[in-house]
Amino acid sequence: MTPTKQHTSPSFRPLYEQIKVLLTQSLIAGEWHPGEAIPSEHELAARFKVSQGTVRKAIDELAAENILIRRQGKGTFVATHNEEGIKLRFLRLTAADGQKELLENQMVDFSKTKAQGDIARMLDLKAGTSVIEAKRLLTFSGRPMILDHIIIPAGPFKGITATKIQEKNGSMYSMYETEFKIRMIRAEERLKAVAADEEVSRLLGIPLHSPLLSIERVSYTYGDVPMEWRLGLCITDTHHYMNELE
Incomplete structure (x- = not known):
């Protein structure tokens, strides 16, 4: 993968971590908003010229950090504080x-x-x-x-x-x-x-x-x-x- 001028990441990072950084940069830029679906793993793999497995591992990490949410049979979505399960996530x-x-x-x-x-x-x-x-x-x-x-x-x-x-x-x-x-x-x-x-x-x-x-x-x-x-x-x-x- 050759990072674009807009998306750069240290070459020593594992490839899935580079993809994780690029996905995060897209979120920061507002490409996908809270509650919206992100492109499929297949589409992202084609976009970044990496395997679907690499994209999947990057998405898995973002999902573990509550940044993305996987929904069986529907795709992967940007997490939102408006969802019932997490809207009071920080209230303990x-x-x-x-x-x-x-x-x-x-x-x-x-x-x-x-x-x-x-x-x-x-x-x-x-x-x-x-x-x-x-x-x-x-x-x-x-x-x-x-x-x-x-x-x-x-x-x-x-x-x-x-x-x-x-x-x-x-x-x-x-x-x-x-x-x-x-x-x-x-x-x-x-x-x-x-x-x-x-x-x-x-x-x-x-x-x-x-x-x-x-x-x-x-x-x-x-x-x-x-x-x-x-x-x-x-x-x-x-x-x-x-x-x-x-």
């Missing part, structure tokens, strides 16, 4: 009894500010870059359970408003994808135990210094570009953090 707080709950959100604060310090570093922004900062309460079946603090770069999310966040009622990632054509494909999290301060105890309706689970997250879009910092402060007396390890 689960009722201890396993019951499904009605999730709603209530806006607490929304403002435009400047990225500084650790936030600028984690979002790979220059200090002083405009960012959007939002705080909201997530309620599970009517009970406030999470205080969500979110910071995103203002440029890629031009036109976002508190009303849009409120109307989406839960999945910010679905809104990012639908309204701004930005899909989060992975996230890094740091968890620790903290105590509720005065503001948090008031908003969550819990005693001062109550124990909380702090989940700090940076979410990334295609090309491993960080696009969101988030801090969730979670009540866990009737819930726990659920994760599946492979």
